[in-house]
Amino acid sequence: MKKLLLLTLLAASGLAQSDGAIPDVVKNVSQQQNITIIKQIDAPGGAPGWLGQYQDMGVTLFLTPDGKHVVSGYLYDEKGKNISEAYFQKEIYAPMGREMWKKLNAAHPLKEGAENAPRKVFVFADPFCPYCKAFWAEAQPWVKAGKVQLNTLLVAFLNPASGRNAAAILNAKDPVTAWREYELSGGKKRPQAEGTASRETVEIVQNHQTLMDSLGASATPAIYYLNEQNELQQVVGMPNEKQLEAMFGPKP
Template sequence: MPFIRHLLTLSLGAALLPVTALHAEELPAPIRKIEAKGAKIIGSFDAPSGLKGYAAQYQNRGMTLYLTADGQHVLLGNLYDADGKDLSAEPLQKLVYAPMSKEVWAKMEASNWIADGSKDAPRTVYLFSDPNCPYCNMFWEQARPWVNAGKVQLRHIMVGIIREDSPGKSAALLAAKDPQKTLAEHEKAGKSSTLKPLAKIPAAIQAKLDANMKLMEELELSATPAIFYLDDKGELQQQQGAPSPDKLLKILGPK
């Protein structure tokens, strides 16, 4: 499951030590053994009962390690107190998921997208979009009031996964003289769209499609639309498929 779906918002208050300070001291041998297996140790934090907590990243997922008081053993997993509160959640959010979220947002910002709406819109929403995706078209329709009012700019990261001609159609959109206008005409027409796939995709456009697909695979996404937005706390959230009306307000904000 992609790490985005594990984003946590809790109020614990553990003392956290960032990775820069962490590596100023030598990692204990048991923690180094875990690191050698492929885990990236991000930082450390205080834990109860003589334990020392470490936040780690492994294959786009966060995990917590707890070094025992004797410094010889490591426990892997979440730690809960007597009230059932997850004491691992906030360290993972602050040390692992928040930085990863910023990195993902920056990658989407640098991807090959087509703007839909004003560049001055106060809210930006990214979505991986296929020209043959009916749910992408549904979300496009849902978002019209916000986009037309200048409140939201959608950024369509074009991919081609649904039909055989999907890559060619995405290429046609990216290669259009006015991609924003061409995309709007295609989405507005819906099933009646006359968008033609490129018979031969130029190398430069193919490179853009390949980069978008690589990013989609990195995020472990398998369907469109995959929608990404920042919530009211500035934390990255994901929506798979056309959203329900209440979810739409969370993604796009108040009308």
């Protein structure tokens, strides 16, 4: 998307739709490009502009002074700041994040830590993922201090035995304890499977994978938490110290 420098004198063009109507040329472009128009925006300089959504991405559309052409892209100010991103975050990404957070909470995680912990973190983990084990170990001081509730969503795709191990953990009498012992043993202490995995267990693992895919993650650990603005944040892979503090808070 190229920088837009078309904002001067647009207010004088008289093309702004004060009644909220969308010009036909904007409708045609949005329909042809599969863009859903969300709302008209008050762009600097009085530029007639509209916020749209293409798949999971935000897009801004601007009408040229002749009223016959549409420019699609980001809007920048004189200092190079991306103004469009603020619209995307408020109107698209933040609401999508809240919906995804609801889905995470409705899943079947292995919960470690106090239910009333001030911070809640979700992580998709494969039983054979070494970085998942490292992340789990790093999180323990915050969990034990009651600062964080760690919610692990087991998935299975790294190893042919991932599904068997995930099912064995979920089918254990105490899945949280089974997961803890599995992690502490470096993946060597796996609960003995009793028969084949239940249909419910298989569906839980499959649903976790589907949810992980819908969040746009393709590797583990895939970590999600809310920042101070209640915006959904994603970290894929082993977090560094700065990222750990951002999601967990100061180390206890």
